[in-house]
Amino acid sequence: MRVLVVYDVSDDSRRLRLSRELERMGLSRVQRSAFVGPGGLAVAKEAARAAAQLVDDSTDVVHVVLLSEVEWANALVVGRPLAAPRVAEVTLLG
């Protein structure tokens, strides 16, 4: 399974602490505000719990999605992901 974490966190220090926590959990940054990595429900809950302790509920939002290896491998990617592309980088013909 893969855990995908996507977030809108306005405060710089909260955002930095969340990204560090996600890295500590073994997730890789694929966009400025998106991390993905191996894991099941336990990792997803751990990520959500970390987010709940770090972000401001009134302004911020974090989505933690559990998806299969195949679904992440089949993701269509346009442009340049930050982490080494774990997915087949799709070059879309015009």
Place this chain on the structure above:
Amino acid sequence: MRVLVVYDVSDDSRRLRLSRELERMGLSRVQRSAFVGPGGLAVAKEAARAAAQLVDDSTDVVHVVLLSEVEWANALVVGRPLAAPRVAEVTLLG
């Protein structure tokens, strides 16, 4: 199925045009840079094609992920999603 689109687009007007295109396709904004909505591979490819025509490959990145209804319904959400919560809003006990 659900199509989840997550993007880092630095230029304001490109970002606005991409978000309008995703809305036109029936996707809803759940975070500043994340849209989700009903659709299968055709909608996913349409979103990726629109992104490929709008974004700057050298600076921007867009991920288009196809996932099941259940996977999106089971997403853990912390904070306040922009669109009406299509998922059961999870209040994580401390």
